[in-house]
Amino acid sequence: MSKIKGTKAERELLKMLWHNGWATIRSAGSGSMKFPSPDLLAGKGERKLAIECKATADTSKYFEKEDIFELKEFGRMFGAEPWVALRFDREAWLFINPMDLDETEKSFSITKEKARMKGLSVEEVIR
Amino acid sequence: MSKIKGTKAERELLKMLWHNGWATIRSAGSGSMKFPSPDLLAGKGERKLAIECKATADTSKYFEKEDIFELKEFGRMFGAEPWVALRFDREAWLFINPMDLDETEKSFSITKEKARMKGLSVEEVIR
Numbered sequence: 001m002s003k004i005k006g007t008k009a010e011r012e013l014l015k016m017l018w019h020n021g022w023a024t025i026r027s028a029g030s031g032s033m034k035f036p037s038p039d040l041l042a043g044k045g046e047r048k049l050a051i052e053c054k055a056t057a058d059t060s061k062y063f064e065k066e067d068i069f070e071l072k073e074f075g076r077m078f079g080a081e082p083w084v085a086l087r088f089d090r091e092a093w094l095f096i097n098p099m100d101l102d103e104t105e106k107s108f109s110i111t112k113e114k115a116r117m118k119g120l121s122v123e124e125v126i127r
Numbered sequence: 128m129s130k131i132k133g134t135k136a137e138r139e140l141l142k143m144l145w146h147n148g149w150a151t152i153r154s155a156g157s158g159s160m161k162f163p164s165p166d167l168l169a170g171k172g173e174r175k176l177a178i179e180c181k182a183t184a185d186t187s188k189y190f191e192k193e194d195i196f197e198l199k200e201f202g203r204m205f206g207a208e209p210w211v212a213l214r215f216d217r218e219a220w221l222f223i224n225p226m227d228l229d230e231t232e233k234s235f236s237i238t239k240e241k242a243r244m245k246g247l248s249v250e251e252v253i254r
Contacts, residue, residue, distance in 0.1 A: 018162050023205035025164045028153040035145050037152045041168055043175070043205035078150035078170035 009055035010039050013085055013093060013122075017042045020126050022049075036070035041080065048080035049125070051095075055087040060111040068098055068108045083125065088112050094119030136182035137166050140212055140220060140249075144169045147253050149176075163197035168207065175207035176252070178222075182214040187238040195225055195235045210252065215239050221246030 010026050017024040017040070024042040038050040052071045054061060063084070075082035084096040091112075100118040101108035110118075137153050144151040144167070151169040165177040179198045181188060190211070202209035211223040218239075227245040228235035237245075 014162070021204070023201050024162070025152070025168055026155040028155040035141070035151070041152055043207065045206050048170070048175070048206070074150050077148070079172050079175070080170065 005055060006039075006053075009087060010053050012087075013051070013053055014040055016093070016122055017126070020122070022126060036074040038071055038074055038080075038082075040085075041078075043080075044126070048078065049083055050075040050078060050080040051083050051085050053085045055089075057089045059088070060109055061086055061088075061115075063101065063108040065103075065107055068101065072098055084110075086110070086115055086119065088115070093122050095122070095125040132182060133166075133180075136214060137180050139214075140178070140180055141167055143220070143249055144253070147249070149253060163201040165198055165201055165207075165209075167212075168205075170207075171253070175205065176210055177202040177205060177207040178210050178212050180212045182216075184216045186215070187236055188213055188215075188242075190228065190235040192230075192234055195228065199225055211237075213237070213242055213246065215242070220249050222249070222252040 014024045014026055022042040022044045024040055026040055027037045029037060039053040040051040042049045042051065050071060052067060071082045082098050084098055085093055086096055087093045094115050096110060096115060096119050101110050141151045141153055149169040149171045151167055153167055154164045156164060166180040167178040169176045169178065177198060179194060198209045209225050211225055212220055213223055214220045221242050223237060223242055223246050228237050
C-alpha cells in the first residue's frame with residue numbers, strides 16, 4: 001500500500017471513531033527511532049484500542065511478523081486491545097483479532113473470506 | 128517554537144518515557160481535520176497520560192486557550208490525565224497540571240518560577 005493511500009485509510013477510520021465518540025490519534029510513526037507505534041490509538045472511558053490499519057485491493061492481506069509482534073507488545077505495555085483494521089476495496093472496515101491471522105514462516109496473513117467470517121464491524125468493536 | 132525544535136522536544140520526551148517502561152506515541156497532528164490531538168500519548172497499565180509538550184528559551188510560556196481546552200477535552204474523552212510538559216533552556220522537563228496555568232483574557236501562561244514550584248519531574252509523574 002502506498003504511503004498516501006495508507007494515510008487516507010487511517011484518516012478515514014480516525015474520523016469514523018471520532019464520530020462515534022472515541023478520542024483517537026494518528027501516530028507520527030517512530031521515524032528514525034525504533035519504538036513500536038500502532039497507526040491509531042483510540043480511547044473511550046475504560047477501553048483503549050491500538051490499531052494497525054490497512055486498505056488493500058487484493059483478496060488477501062500479508063503482514064510483516066515484526067509489525068504484528070509490535071502491535072501486540074505495544075498493546076500489552078500501553079494497556080490497549082490490539083486490533084488489525086482491514087478494508088478490502090469497496091467493502092466496509094473489518095476489525096481482526098491478531099490471534100485470527102494465519103502464521104506462515106515469514107509473515108502473518110488473512111484472506112478476504114476469513115476476514116469476513118472472523119472480523120467485526122466498526123460498530124461491533126466499539127459497542 | 129519552530130516546528131523542528133518542537134519535534135525534537137517531543138522525541139526527547141518520548142524516548143525518556145519509553146526508557147521508563149511507558150509505551151508512548153507521537154501524534155501526527157490532525158492535519159486538515161479538526162480533531163484534538165495531544166503531542167504525546169503514554170500508557171502503562173492502568174495509567175494514561177495525554178501530554179502537550181513544549182520547549183522554550185523564554186522565562187515564561189504562553190499557550191493558546193484552545194490548545195489547553197482541547198488537551199483537557201481529549202483527556203476526558205480518551206481516559207487520560209492531561210499534562211503540560213515544559214522544558215526551559217538548560218533545565219529538566221517539568222510536568223504541569225493544566226489547572227496550575229494562569230488564565231489571562233487571551234491565553235494561559237506560566238512563569239519559569241511558578242513552573243519550578245508547581246511542576247513535577249518526569250520521575251514524579253510516572254512514579
